[in-house]
Amino acid sequence: MAEEKETNKSIEEEEQVVTPWEVASGGGDKFYLYTGRGPSSEALHLGHLIPFMFTKYLQDAFKVPLVIQLTDDEKCMWKNLSVEESKRLARENAKDIIACGFDITRTFIFSDFGYLGGAFYENVVRVARCVSFNQVRGIFGFSPEDHIGKIGFPPVQAVPSFPTSFPHLFSGRDNLRCLIPCAIDQDPYFRMTRDVAPRIGYQKPALIESLFFPALQGESGKMSASDPNSAIYVTDSKNDIKKKINRHAFSGGQDSLENQRKYGANLEVDIPVKYLSFFLEDDAELEHIKKEYGAGRMLTGEVKSRLIEVLTEMVMRHREARSAVTDEMVDAFMAVRPLPGMFD
Structure with missing residues:
Protein backbone atom coordinates (compact mmCIF):
# COMPACT_ATOMS: atom_id res chain seq x y z
CA MET A 1 0.00 0.00 0.00
CA ALA A 2 1.15 3.56 -0.65
CA GLU A 3 1.01 4.53 3.00
CA GLU A 4 3.39 1.71 3.89
CA LYS A 5 6.02 3.23 1.60
CA GLU A 6 6.66 6.25 3.82
CA THR A 7 10.38 7.05 3.66
CA ASN A 8 11.51 6.98 7.26
CA LYS A 9 14.78 8.40 8.52
CA SER A 10 14.80 7.07 12.06
CA ILE A 11 12.87 5.77 14.99
CA GLU A 12 14.06 7.64 18.07
CA GLU A 13 14.31 5.68 21.32
CA GLU A 14 13.26 2.43 19.69
CA GLU A 15 15.01 0.45 22.40
CA GLN A 16 12.84 2.06 25.09
CA VAL A 17 9.51 2.58 23.38
CA VAL A 18 7.93 -0.79 22.87
CA THR A 19 7.67 -0.61 19.11
CA PRO A 20 4.27 -0.60 17.39
CA TRP A 21 5.08 -3.93 15.80
CA GLU A 22 5.69 -5.52 19.22
CA VAL A 23 2.37 -4.13 20.44
CA ALA A 24 0.61 -5.60 17.40
CA SER A 25 2.05 -9.03 18.18
CA GLY A 26 0.71 -8.91 21.72
CA GLY A 27 3.79 -7.75 23.61
CA GLY A 28 4.26 -4.40 25.32
CA ASP A 29 2.04 -1.57 26.40
CA LYS A 30 -0.28 0.53 24.32
CA PHE A 31 0.76 3.95 23.06
CA TYR A 32 -0.85 6.93 21.36
CA LEU A 33 0.01 8.75 18.14
CA TYR A 34 0.60 12.47 17.77
CA THR A 35 1.05 14.38 14.54
CA GLY A 36 0.15 17.83 13.30
CA ARG A 37 -0.24 20.38 10.56
CA GLY A 38 0.58 24.08 10.31
CA PRO A 39 -2.39 25.46 8.35
CA SER A 40 -0.85 28.11 6.11
CA SER A 41 -2.62 27.35 2.82
CA GLU A 42 -6.13 26.61 1.60
CA ALA A 43 -5.39 23.06 0.47
CA LEU A 44 -2.82 20.35 1.04
CA HIS A 45 -0.35 19.10 -1.52
CA LEU A 46 0.89 15.52 -1.76
CA GLY A 47 3.88 16.28 0.44
CA HIS A 48 1.45 17.26 3.21
CA LEU A 49 -0.81 14.29 2.57
CA ILE A 50 1.76 11.49 2.82
CA PRO A 51 2.45 11.82 6.58
CA PHE A 52 -1.28 11.65 7.27
CA MET A 53 -1.65 8.59 5.05
CA PHE A 54 1.15 6.93 6.99
CA THR A 55 -0.34 7.97 10.34
CA LYS A 56 -3.69 6.50 9.32
CA TYR A 57 -1.91 3.26 8.45
CA LEU A 58 -0.40 3.18 11.95
CA GLN A 59 -3.75 3.92 13.60
CA ASP A 60 -5.51 1.21 11.60
CA ALA A 61 -2.75 -1.34 12.15
CA PHE A 62 -2.37 -0.90 15.89
CA LYS A 63 -5.83 0.33 16.97
CA VAL A 64 -4.49 3.24 19.00
CA PRO A 65 -5.70 6.79 19.67
CA LEU A 66 -4.39 9.77 17.75
CA VAL A 67 -4.16 13.47 18.55
CA ILE A 68 -3.69 15.90 15.65
CA GLN A 69 -2.51 19.43 16.44
CA LEU A 70 -3.40 22.29 14.09
CA THR A 71 -0.92 25.05 14.88
CA ASP A 72 -3.03 27.99 13.77
CA ASP A 73 -1.26 30.21 16.31
CA GLU A 74 2.13 29.36 14.80
CA LYS A 75 1.07 30.27 11.27
CA CYS A 76 -0.52 33.47 12.51
CA MET A 77 2.89 34.46 13.90
CA TRP A 78 5.14 33.09 11.13
CA LYS A 79 3.05 33.88 8.04
CA ASN A 80 1.61 37.20 9.20
CA LEU A 81 -1.95 35.90 8.90
CA SER A 82 -4.79 37.35 10.93
CA VAL A 83 -6.10 35.29 13.82
CA GLU A 84 -9.40 34.87 12.00
CA GLU A 85 -7.75 33.68 8.77
CA SER A 86 -5.51 31.25 10.64
CA LYS A 87 -8.53 29.74 12.38
CA ARG A 88 -10.41 29.45 9.08
CA LEU A 89 -7.49 27.71 7.38
CA ALA A 90 -7.22 25.29 10.30
CA ARG A 91 -10.80 24.15 9.76
CA GLU A 92 -10.30 23.85 6.00
CA ASN A 93 -7.16 21.78 6.51
CA ALA A 94 -9.02 19.65 9.06
CA LYS A 95 -11.43 18.65 6.28
CA ASP A 96 -8.54 17.36 4.17
CA ILE A 97 -7.15 15.48 7.16
CA ILE A 98 -10.52 13.90 8.01
CA ALA A 99 -10.87 12.89 4.34
CA CYS A 100 -7.85 10.61 4.82
CA GLY A 101 -10.21 8.30 6.69
CA PHE A 102 -9.23 8.60 10.36
CA ASP A 103 -11.35 6.75 12.90
CA ILE A 104 -13.42 9.31 14.81
CA THR A 105 -13.69 6.94 17.79
CA ARG A 106 -9.89 7.10 18.17
CA THR A 107 -9.06 10.59 16.88
CA PHE A 108 -9.02 14.02 18.52
CA ILE A 109 -8.19 17.00 16.30
CA PHE A 110 -7.54 20.31 18.02
CA SER A 111 -6.40 23.81 17.10
CA ASP A 112 -4.13 25.73 19.43
CA PHE A 113 -6.42 28.75 19.43
CA GLY A 114 -9.30 26.54 20.47
CA TYR A 115 -7.66 24.17 22.96
CA LEU A 116 -4.67 25.87 24.61
CA GLY A 117 -5.41 26.21 28.33
CA GLY A 118 -5.90 24.10 31.43
CA ALA A 119 -3.63 21.06 31.81
CA PHE A 120 -2.24 21.62 28.31
CA TYR A 121 -1.01 25.11 29.20
CA GLU A 122 0.34 23.90 32.53
CA ASN A 123 2.63 21.58 30.57
CA VAL A 124 3.59 24.42 28.23
CA VAL A 125 4.81 26.37 31.27
CA ARG A 126 6.67 23.34 32.64
CA VAL A 127 8.56 22.94 29.37
CA ALA A 128 9.18 26.67 28.91
CA ARG A 129 10.86 26.94 32.32
CA CYS A 130 13.41 24.30 31.29
CA VAL A 131 14.59 25.92 28.05
CA SER A 132 16.72 29.06 28.15
CA PHE A 133 16.68 31.76 25.49
CA ASN A 134 20.20 30.79 24.44
CA GLN A 135 19.07 27.19 24.00
CA VAL A 136 16.00 28.03 21.94
CA ARG A 137 18.02 30.42 19.79
CA GLY A 138 20.60 27.72 19.17
CA ILE A 139 17.97 25.10 18.33
CA PHE A 140 15.73 27.18 16.08
CA GLY A 141 18.03 29.95 14.86
CA PHE A 142 15.96 32.85 16.16
CA SER A 143 17.39 36.30 15.52
CA PRO A 144 17.09 39.55 17.52
CA GLU A 145 14.49 40.72 14.98
CA ASP A 146 12.11 37.81 15.69
CA HIS A 147 9.14 38.71 17.87
CA ILE A 148 8.65 36.98 21.20
CA GLY A 149 5.67 35.00 19.93
CA LYS A 150 7.99 32.87 17.81
CA ILE A 151 10.38 32.32 20.70
CA GLY A 152 7.56 31.19 22.98
CA PHE A 153 5.94 28.77 20.53
CA PRO A 154 8.14 25.61 20.68
CA PRO A 155 6.72 24.37 24.03
CA VAL A 156 3.23 24.50 22.49
CA GLN A 157 4.27 21.95 19.88
CA ALA A 158 6.14 19.91 22.49
CA VAL A 159 3.43 19.18 25.03
CA PRO A 160 1.02 17.04 22.97
CA SER A 161 3.82 14.47 23.50
CA PHE A 162 2.66 14.15 27.12
CA PRO A 163 -0.63 12.34 27.91
CA THR A 164 -1.42 14.69 30.81
CA SER A 165 -2.01 17.43 28.21
CA PHE A 166 -5.24 15.59 27.35
CA PRO A 167 -7.01 14.75 30.64
CA HIS A 168 -10.28 14.08 28.80
CA LEU A 169 -8.51 11.27 26.92
CA PHE A 170 -5.77 9.87 29.12
CA SER A 171 -6.74 10.52 32.74
CA GLY A 172 -4.91 8.01 34.93
CA ARG A 173 -2.54 7.03 32.09
CA ASP A 174 0.28 9.44 32.90
CA ASN A 175 2.98 7.02 31.70
CA LEU A 176 1.39 6.30 28.31
CA ARG A 177 4.04 6.50 25.62
CA CYS A 178 3.74 8.73 22.56
CA LEU A 179 4.83 7.95 18.99
CA ILE A 180 5.17 10.90 16.62
CA PRO A 181 5.17 10.41 12.83
CA CYS A 182 6.49 13.69 11.42
CA ALA A 183 8.61 15.28 8.71
CA ILE A 184 12.32 15.60 9.34
CA ASP A 185 12.12 19.40 9.65
CA GLN A 186 10.18 18.97 12.90
CA ASP A 187 13.11 17.17 14.53
CA PRO A 188 14.40 20.25 16.46
CA TYR A 189 11.08 20.58 18.31
CA PHE A 190 11.12 17.02 19.50
CA ARG A 191 14.81 16.84 20.33
CA MET A 192 14.06 19.73 22.67
CA THR A 193 11.03 17.82 23.98
CA ARG A 194 13.00 14.63 24.57
CA ASP A 195 15.66 16.59 26.45
CA VAL A 196 13.12 18.24 28.74
CA ALA A 197 10.71 15.32 29.29
CA PRO A 198 12.60 13.42 32.04
CA ARG A 199 13.36 16.67 33.85
CA ILE A 200 9.65 17.29 34.36
CA GLY A 201 8.73 13.69 35.09
CA TYR A 202 7.47 12.54 31.68
CA GLN A 203 8.41 9.80 29.24
CA LYS A 204 10.39 10.79 26.16
CA PRO A 205 8.31 10.64 22.97
CA ALA A 206 9.50 8.45 20.09
CA LEU A 207 9.70 9.71 16.52
CA ILE A 208 9.31 8.26 13.06
CA GLU A 209 10.80 10.93 10.82
CA SER A 210 10.02 11.03 7.11
CA LEU A 211 12.26 12.51 4.47
CA PHE A 212 10.92 15.41 2.42
CA PHE A 213 8.73 14.52 -0.52
CA PRO A 214 10.73 15.99 -3.43
CA ALA A 215 9.55 18.84 -5.61
CA LEU A 216 8.61 18.09 -9.20
CA GLN A 217 11.77 19.86 -10.32
CA GLY A 218 14.03 17.44 -8.48
CA GLU A 219 15.59 16.28 -5.21
CA SER A 220 17.19 19.66 -4.53
CA GLY A 221 13.92 21.01 -3.15
CA ARG A 322 -13.32 15.63 1.20
CA SER A 323 -16.56 16.75 -0.42
CA ALA A 324 -18.38 14.48 2.04
CA VAL A 325 -16.77 16.15 5.08
CA THR A 326 -19.23 18.60 6.62
CA ASP A 327 -18.72 21.34 9.20
CA GLU A 328 -20.59 19.12 11.64
CA MET A 329 -18.02 16.36 11.09
CA VAL A 330 -15.20 18.81 11.77
CA ASP A 331 -16.94 19.87 14.98
CA ALA A 332 -17.30 16.22 16.00
CA PHE A 333 -13.60 15.42 15.48
CA MET A 334 -12.61 18.59 17.35
CA ALA A 335 -15.02 18.18 20.26
CA VAL A 336 -13.28 17.81 23.63
CA ARG A 337 -14.61 14.42 24.62
CA PRO A 338 -13.50 11.03 25.98
CA LEU A 339 -12.79 8.25 23.50
CA PRO A 340 -13.95 5.25 25.53
CA GLY A 341 -13.16 2.61 22.90
CA MET A 342 -9.85 4.07 21.74
CA PHE A 343 -7.80 0.95 22.61
CA ASP A 344 -10.42 -1.64 21.64
Missing part, protein backbone atom coordinates in the same frame (compact mmCIF):
# COMPACT_ATOMS: atom_id res chain seq x y z
CA LYS A 222 10.76 19.91 -1.38
CA MET A 223 7.17 20.42 -2.45
CA SER A 224 6.31 23.96 -1.36
CA ALA A 225 3.07 25.90 -1.15
CA SER A 226 5.03 29.00 -2.19
CA ASP A 227 5.72 27.48 -5.64
CA PRO A 228 2.55 25.94 -7.12
CA ASN A 229 4.52 24.33 -9.95
CA SER A 230 6.63 22.38 -7.46
CA ALA A 231 3.67 20.47 -6.08
CA ILE A 232 0.57 18.45 -6.91
CA TYR A 233 -2.36 19.73 -4.84
CA VAL A 234 -5.41 17.78 -3.78
CA THR A 235 -7.42 20.54 -5.49
CA ASP A 236 -5.66 20.12 -8.86
CA SER A 237 -7.79 19.05 -11.81
CA LYS A 238 -6.92 16.13 -14.08
CA ASN A 239 -5.57 18.60 -16.61
CA ASP A 240 -3.51 20.41 -13.94
CA ILE A 241 -1.89 17.13 -12.90
CA LYS A 242 -1.13 16.18 -16.49
CA LYS A 243 0.44 19.57 -17.27
CA LYS A 244 2.55 19.66 -14.11
CA ILE A 245 3.92 16.15 -14.60
CA ASN A 246 4.65 16.58 -18.31
CA ARG A 247 6.15 20.07 -18.01
CA HIS A 248 7.86 20.10 -14.62
CA ALA A 249 8.59 16.55 -13.39
CA PHE A 250 12.37 16.14 -13.63
CA SER A 251 13.34 13.17 -15.76
CA GLY A 252 16.32 10.88 -15.47
CA GLY A 253 15.80 9.82 -19.06
CA GLN A 254 18.32 10.56 -21.78
CA ASP A 255 18.21 13.60 -24.08
CA SER A 256 17.37 11.59 -27.18
CA LEU A 257 15.46 8.45 -28.10
CA GLU A 258 18.67 6.86 -29.34
CA ASN A 259 20.52 7.53 -26.09
CA GLN A 260 17.57 6.41 -24.00
CA ARG A 261 17.47 3.08 -25.83
CA LYS A 262 21.24 2.76 -25.49
CA TYR A 263 21.88 3.91 -21.91
CA GLY A 264 18.52 3.81 -20.16
CA ALA A 265 17.28 6.23 -17.50
CA ASN A 266 19.02 7.34 -14.32
CA LEU A 267 16.49 6.15 -11.75
CA GLU A 268 18.33 7.85 -8.89
CA VAL A 269 17.25 11.31 -10.05
CA ASP A 270 14.03 10.52 -11.93
CA ILE A 271 11.09 12.19 -10.16
CA PRO A 272 8.28 10.19 -11.86
CA VAL A 273 9.89 6.96 -10.62
CA LYS A 274 10.31 8.39 -7.12
CA TYR A 275 6.65 9.43 -7.03
CA LEU A 276 5.56 6.01 -8.26
CA SER A 277 7.63 4.50 -5.44
CA PHE A 278 5.36 6.36 -3.02
CA PHE A 279 1.99 5.95 -4.68
CA LEU A 280 1.92 2.89 -6.95
CA GLU A 281 0.48 0.12 -4.80
CA ASP A 282 1.47 -2.74 -7.10
CA ASP A 283 5.09 -3.49 -6.16
CA ALA A 284 5.50 -5.92 -9.04
CA GLU A 285 4.48 -3.26 -11.54
CA LEU A 286 6.83 -0.75 -9.91
CA GLU A 287 9.77 -3.12 -10.21
CA HIS A 288 8.85 -3.82 -13.84
CA ILE A 289 8.82 -0.09 -14.63
CA LYS A 290 12.19 0.42 -12.94
CA LYS A 291 13.74 -2.49 -14.81
CA GLU A 292 12.39 -1.54 -18.24
CA TYR A 293 12.98 2.21 -17.86
CA GLY A 294 16.46 1.74 -16.44
CA ALA A 295 17.34 -0.57 -19.33
CA GLY A 296 16.03 1.82 -21.99
CA ARG A 297 13.11 -0.35 -23.04
CA MET A 298 10.63 2.18 -21.65
CA LEU A 299 10.54 5.90 -22.42
CA THR A 300 10.07 8.92 -20.15
CA GLY A 301 6.69 9.69 -21.67
CA GLU A 302 5.40 6.22 -20.81
CA VAL A 303 6.52 6.52 -17.18
CA LYS A 304 5.03 9.99 -16.84
CA SER A 305 1.78 8.75 -18.36
CA ARG A 306 1.51 5.99 -15.75
CA LEU A 307 2.27 8.47 -12.96
CA ILE A 308 -0.44 10.81 -14.23
CA GLU A 309 -2.95 7.94 -14.05
CA VAL A 310 -1.92 7.00 -10.50
CA LEU A 311 -1.95 10.57 -9.14
CA THR A 312 -5.19 11.50 -10.88
CA GLU A 313 -6.97 8.51 -9.37
CA MET A 314 -5.63 9.28 -5.90
CA VAL A 315 -6.42 13.01 -6.02
CA MET A 316 -9.93 12.41 -7.38
CA ARG A 317 -10.57 9.83 -4.65
CA HIS A 318 -9.38 12.26 -1.98
CA ARG A 319 -11.46 15.09 -3.42
CA GLU A 320 -14.58 12.91 -3.36
CA ALA A 321 -13.91 11.99 0.28
